[in-house]
Amino acid sequence: MTHEKSGPRTLSGWGRTIRRTCEVRRPTFDGGLVDLVTAEPRLTVRGAGKSYGDAALPGSGGPGVVLELTEFDRIVSFDEGNGVVVVEAGALLKDLIDQTLPIGWKLPVVPGTERITVGGAIACDVHGKNHPGAGSFGQHVVWLALLRSDGTIVQLSAGQDPDGFWATIGGMGLTGVILRAAIQLQRVDTGWMIRNRRRTRSLDETLDAMRAAAGRQELDPERYAIAWLDARGSAPGRGIVDEYYGAGTLDLPGAVAPFPETRPPSARYRRSLPGRGVVSNTTIAAASAARWHLSRSANSQLVAMRDALCPLDRADAWPAAFGRGGLVQYQFAVPADEIGTIHEVLSYLGRHGLPPALATLKNLGFGTAGALSFPIPGWTLAVDLPARRLGTLRPLDKLVAGAGGRVYLAKDAVTDPELIPLMYPRLPTWRRTQRRLDPAGRWTSGLAERLGLLS
Incomplete structure (x- = not known):
């Protein structure tokens, strides 16, 4: 089986403001993912579903197909000498932190939650509370592998197709499927x-x-x-x-371990109050x-x-x-x-x-x-x-x-939507690169349709 297929499901963003009925696909390996992408005319990419609105939901025109990537969650490799970790895009930041913080490495940029995927962090180019000095998440991505809508996989970096790389950083999942990425971590003495x-x-x-x-x-x-x-x-x-x-280490009282215990698993979904x-x-x-x-x-x-x-x-x-x-x-x-x-x-x-x-x-x-x-x-x-x-x-x-x-x-x-070109004046440049990376015109989302990002 190349992917798990479910019947119609109602999904929302983290804010629970917008809801959509969707067909959800969960590919389980690269080959199944490529087959799925080339078989569906329109797709919306979704990670952990923590964007607030409709960035990871299909448009309102009918049941759309959502490509959920949480099965792609492995840490592929980690070089403890230079701090570069290669990770699949469906891995949560939490999982990455669980593995690397206790051995003295941390993510340079973390938003207000660690329960988002690596792919989502790149697609939204998330920022933390240290942006003036550290920048946003994308500035610490060494390279990424992108599945285009024609089924080809390309590796992008600031030196290899920089236009495609920077269109994908912050590109809201509209340039293709981020498969994996290399992230530069930073040394830390403690987890405090x-x-x-x-x-x-x-x-x-x-x-x-x-x-x-x-x-x-x-x-x-x-x-x-x-x-x-x-x-x-x-x-x-x-x-x-x-x-x-x-x-x-010198700031810690004698009874305090340098790295706190790993956090328990993510909490379960809570129903909205009436x-x-x-x-x-x-x-x-x-x-x-x-x-x-x-x-x-x-x-x-x-x-x-x-x-x-x-x-x-x-x-x-x-x-x-x-x-x-x-x-x-x-x-x-x-x-x-x-x-x-x-x-x-x-x-x-x-x-x-x-x-x-x-x-x-x-x-x-x-x-x-x-x-x-x-x-x-x-x-x-x-x-x-x-x-x-x-x-x-x-x-x-x-x-x-x-x-x-x-x-x-x-x-x-x-x-x-009329104000988006004023707020994001480089939108025309992004659109040209997006069309090059999405030759089949497969990628869409409620956000893209509502704001006219792809027009």
């Missing part, structure tokens, strides 16, 4: 971090703290920073700024006030690296709390000198009775050469909102685009 926490009393104070952190991050790729914002009311912005750096769930303006206000008041400024706190970098993995029930409608994470980036846009967005949400259930601010440095890669030098704000108020967000797209900013495609469910 030192956290310095500062509680702020206004948005301006929060921004000043993050600017200072950005200066340190630019000089050191091992510096991580993130701000949580209490985004309620007409003048939001008090918050908590956390800055992390790696702990050495109706509108438990997220409301009242519960958001209570939770935000409690979080701010219970936190205290403090330095030199020891935190496990994986807890510091992957907070979403301790909140697997988070989307379920928003009820059957799900949640939208509206994440955008703007240049450093357009900080007024952050003020405007938060004020707009306050005026429209949309306090975010979660609002986080990070610094961004220079992005990759990927035309659809999200990061640009400046700021990125992410806000979690109930999906039932999607239409209210449309005016924010114009604010962001007018400031020279962009939305994050991996999180998107609502953006005005």
Whole structure:
């Protein structure tokens, strides 16, 4: 049997906002994958399904075929001398970290969850809390093997077909199937971090703290920073700024092992709560006030690296709390000198009775050469909102685009498609390379159709 074939299934993104009925195919080896690809006229590539919206779902025109790659999850090789690991694209970052961190190597870039696939991390060009110094995930990919829509397999790198390589980095799974990749890891002495926490009393104070952190991050790729914002009311912005750096062996108390025990397996899927769930303006206000008041400024706190970098993995029930409608994470980036846009967005949400259930601010440095890669030098704000108020967000797209900013495609469910060429000005160049890599025109997704990425 070349692949597992299932009947119609209903799938969604992590935010549970958009649902599609799909035919799911799970190829079990390379030959079966090639046969499947050349047999299906239209395909959507899916990894762990952790993108928030419809990036890993077919379009709305009828049951689409989804190519799920979680069977391709082997670590092919690991050179402990130079830290280069070759891994299949369906492997979770968690599995890679489980194998390499205890022997003193770490992924240079990890997003807020380690439960995404390597292929998804490349396709979305994910970023972490250390972007000003370390860049995004794609900058640490040595090479990747790509299955094109005509059934041929090509190896791409920054030196071998760089146009194809950078079109695939951040290309949202629309250039082909990433089969495997070589990733450059980094040496670490321990699996712990030192956290310095500062509680702020206004948005301006929060921004000043993050600017200072950005200066340190630019000089050191091992510096991580993130701000949580209490985004309620007409003048939001008090918050908590956390800055992390790696702990050495001398920083550990004598009873603490250099590397914490491996995390237990991923938590199971949680059903959405009925109706509108438990997220409301009242519960958001209570939770935000409690979080701010219970936190205290403090330095030199020891935190496990994986807890510091992957907070979403301790909140697997988070989307379920928003009820059957799900949640939208509206994440955008703007240049450093357009900080007024952050003020405007938060004020707009306050005026429209949309306090975010979660609002986080990070610094961004220079992005990759990927035309659809999200990061640009400046700021990125992410806000979690109930999906039932999607239409209210449309005016924010114009604010962001007018400031020279962009939305994050991996999180998107609502953006005005007319603004995508303005947000991503190298889209025409990406389209030309995408057509070359996809000669049969097989790759599609709900995101691509909704935003007109392939037109």
